[in-house]
Amino acid sequence: MKLGDTVLKVRSKNAGPFWVTIDIFCDKPDVYRMVRDRLSNAAVAGLYKVPEQILKRFDIEDLRVIKFSVPRPVVQGSAADRDMHGAQYAALLEEHELG
């Protein structure tokens, strides 16, 4: 089951030039609990190729949101950057198969 088919929305955006933050809006409490329990930090760190220790995770029950923040794989606007606003990074999590 792909994460994006289960939840309301996955969005990503720069949080300043050096971070990208990804919000998973689960909408329903049962979906929130399922995603919270089945989506591991290791899987997310693997998708974005960052060390797991550096990833920030926030499970926000009130909003039924799970949020991840990772240092940008490349700094915003540097010669190697391909996505100035970081909004397409969300696609990787959207298409991720929940284990």
Next chain:
Amino acid sequence: MPTRVLVPSGVLGLGFDRTALARGVAMRPDIICIDGGSTDSGPFSLGAGQSKYSRAATKSEWRSLMQARAELGVPLVIGTAGTCGTDSTVDWMHDITVELAAELGQSLKIARLYCSQPVARIATAVQQGQVTPLTPAPELDLSNLSNIVALAGAEHIQAALNTGADIVIAGRTTDTATIAALPLARGDAAGGAWHGAKIAECGALCSTNPTSGVIMVDFDADGFTVEPMAETAACTPHSVSAHMLYENSDPFRLYEPGGHLDVTDARYTALDARRVRVEGSRWVPGPYTVKLEGARIGGYQTTIMAILRNAHYARNAQAWVDRLTGFLTGEIESRMGLTTADYTLEFRLIGVNGALGDLENRSGDPVEVGVLGIITARSQDEAAEIGKLINPFVLHYPLTDDEELPTFAFPYSPATTNRGALYEFALNHVLHLDDPMSAFRIELSQTDAKVPA
């Protein structure tokens, strides 16, 4: 003292609902605050010291806000004027304001808050141990920076307001500082002032109708109340609390000059179908630091685009660019005497992994592949020369030696485009200040209303 702040939109230049603005004006706010920029669209604006928004759009919206200000007789404040908030974009915004004042016949006192930082000041602060890195920070290197700005806080906006200015044009400020300044000065709850400012800084993005723009925030001794001004929009506890997620790496803490906001214990309550009350946010005082932003030229670029529609080439696009790159590296060295230490040449495959590069984990069978070649060199002339050298090969290079020369689709002539300077962000550091004003300066000017003849 309760303070009513009108926020017309998340940024000047993107538009707002004029009817909603009129509704906001009718509610008699104590101040109008709008943001003028951010780093969100990349380092170019800061590097070049230019606004990314058009002068025409900026002037048209600023005219409406200057008229609203005149009707109310309250201050109008813009933070991060001209996208990046360098001294040059503060002056650009000041020129527009003076021009409009003449057109509208307004007599105004204008305060400009300048936030650009001379390299020498930052170098001295580094020597004195007053500059510390955030995570992750690039290595501290102050050479060749075209612009450095420090992000002003509420104290700097308060100082500008204390001059009695009708309009404050501030250089780089934190997203929240312009909105939080007056409630803080009037003794409203500090946690509520910063939290309400964060909620309102993107305009109606904290509501159910983000494009309507206009938001009103009422600050008081216990917290704040937020209400959208467009009749089609509503603020709900969910839309308001969810806004703390937006462009924030930590949704519970927000660092500002002089401390941080902690919203862990904030309570969001619906007052009715459109208004939300927030209490319980905390302000935690800390050392007085201001964040620094800097940009430098990382080279000069020329680009070239070819489209591979032939199925054989579309299927083997990666192998084709790998072989082409090897060949071109040799050609550039033998004909121009340049090695890959002097320039970079990168081909990106649009339709394969154009947006995500190495992170892409899907593969498909694209109908066509756009090959975007990006040359980054030490000067524009050098980049342009490399572009001309590789142009015929990008058009005709074969996948193997024993096949006919192909010809791909160039979408325009000339096939190469000179992009100018590539700017890069160079700082993710904070500057410690004993006196908040010591790295900032305020200048005043006066316009005189001329009675039309």
